[in-house]
Amino acid sequence: MRIEILNTGTELLLGTTLNSHGAWLGKELLNLGLRVAKQTTVPDGMPVVEAMKESVERADVLIVTGGLGPTSDDLTREATAEAMGVELIEDEHALRCVVEFFERLGKPMADSNKKQALIPCGAEVLPNPNGTAPGVYVPPRLGKSSPCAVFLLPGPPNELYPMYRAEVPHRLRALAEIADDHRMLELRFTGVGESSFHERLDANLHSMAGLEVGYCARPSEVDLRLIGSSAVVAQARDFALSEYPEHLISENGSSIEEVVVQLLADQGKKLSTAESCTGGRISSRITDVSGASAVFTHGFVTYSNEAKQELLGVGAEILEEFGAVSEEVATAMAEGALRASKADIAVAVTGIAGPTGGSAEKPVGTVWLGFAAKGDNAYAIEQFWPRDRESFKACVSQKALDMVRRYLLFGA
Template sequence: MKAYLISIGDELLIGQTINTNVAYIGNALSDINIEVIESSVVGDNLDSILSELSKAASIADLIVITGGLGPTHDDITRSAIVKYFNTELVRNNEVLEDINQFFAKRGRTVTELNASQALVPKIATPIRNKRGTAPGMWIEQKGKIYIVMPGVPFEMKGMMEDFVIPKLSEMTKGNGVVIKKLILQTTGIPESNLFERLGNLDELLQGAQMAFLPSQYGVKLRITVKEKDETLALNRLNEIEQKIRTKVGRYIYARGNETLEEVIGRILADRGLTIAIAESCTGGEVCSRITNVSGSSKYFERGIVTYSNASKVELLKVNEDTLAEFGAVSREVAMQMAEGVRAASGTDIGISTTGILGPTGATTNKPVGLVYIGYCDDKVCTAKKFLFGDDRILNKQRATQAALEMLRRQLLGISDEE
């Protein structure tokens, strides 16, 4: 099955909104052996949408459309579908009930405009929207499948996970080829170093494919295998994974899409440990990521943002002489911050961050991107030096990731020694 992706919205054309939907959908379809042959972006223009639908139908079996399903005047995708298929809109009572419940949960009144979203093309099977008000559409016409979904990413993802992927998976079974993918997430090692450590990839993969997907948080390794059945595919993936772990296992923090904060949370919860965090340069971002995980109250006690020297002294009991001698961005201060937040909170572990994110604040001996991360428990109190880049926001993100990774390694007893 070949797929064509159409993203609709003026905001995508002018760069006001980044089109993350196409990446998500493309990856999800490839996971079930559907080949994406082309994708396009069109504005909120009826003729443009109709033209793109015709083009897509001429070369693809599956046309996936996102965007333009809202209740306002510029949301014209539904009208385009009606005109393209020469059909009409009919009220769907299940969709209307979904809309009523959506507004009731939020203590809001359904307006006539909102209720109009329960009108769907007569030829379409509605795709229920559990996260918003605009239903999706599943249309099968002349041997083609048309899937229409909202452009709001989390609404689209909900429809993909709950309805679209299960239905398409069932339809694509039994084509003689099973494609399986595995994601291994690494951090703390640059892409080039990771590539070198893995050695001869042809020998490692034996016909499988591997993609390196770098970001400011690390490098994802995506391994893809094709086999005659699922058991063979899974066995090959496991074999390749073990070879990779033998070479770079210390840097792999997750299998699949589990986040680093989820990994850490699971370890802390399993061991009954508690943590507190003192942040300077990261401004609370480490705490934010930890508390993104449901159930983090079991192990996260408190976070303190001590941006000024005075706050470090007052709240964390950092020694004024240490600040004067070594400066706020130093190994010594990072250690005292970690020790201070642990003592103040009574937790098992204390973590700290202090650094120069830039573009100002650097000195000859302390450049932009210099960060120290402290760690303290009942047996060890230490700090590690990092040198990141010149971009302030990227430095903050990298420092946050480094702090979480330092915590993971301490918890698992992974040495920094090569």
């Protein structure tokens, strides 16, 4: 099925409003196993008519956002009627929806709002409890020149998203003849490179009949997308986990920080951090998660040697002998954070983000990560990420969170 998206609105092209509809709709359609073939953005007015005529000739389904308001430049309904070769009529149900919305607000309705009750003849009205503009579904049988199904959805996200979820997926399932036993699963992994991950899994996954496989890489993460019947998706999932049993972050799109906060809450444990080269990135990611206040106690940002000594109790002799970026200092930082915060777990990082400050012995990108937990010996591991500062900090914070995740799940 060829699906196109047509976004209307001059503000989208002027840059005053971020066009996020395509990404959102693409993800929602992917949940059905469907794809967006083309996305077009046009200003208000006559360009909508031209774009609509082109799209209905190519597409099996066209999803249009915006242009359903009462003003003179809102021409999506008119464009649809012209492109599909049908007339516009005032729909009694649509008009009642508009009138009732103003009645709920206790405000008078301007005559211009009656325009929002105009519907292509034979189309279906899609209720909009969150705004004045009803949506419209034009079934493919109405098309005079081509059998294209058209969905007209409002532009504001608080109206578009609920309407889409209530009115569109079941119609798309019927149009695409999607079987009920259809599933999409996204597995999120960390600590493995995309190329090696792909090479290790791909041949086996592609041998599974009826399975569609996709990969998406981000710094220190790889998503594995599986689409197919419940049985084949479960088979593919089991295989992927057998190859990477300790690398899985989540199966529901949760980030590693969300997983860590949930694990801490489930186990009744508290975490503290001690950061040098990341400058608070780890604690920021943790506190981005709702509920972090129940599990996160302290975030020490000890960028200077003096701060490491004063706040964490790192010995001056250790700093002098081994340097700030060392196994000994990272371990001492973790132990100091654990001691000062009285938390159950502490993670610490110290490294060289660059682009300056490196040496032959400790080049830019070197980092030591320390870990300490009550009742266990503290330790540190060395990593090397010779990247720009932003990417370096992202990788270091990811690894630090993964050390916490692995400890909570596997005890190491």
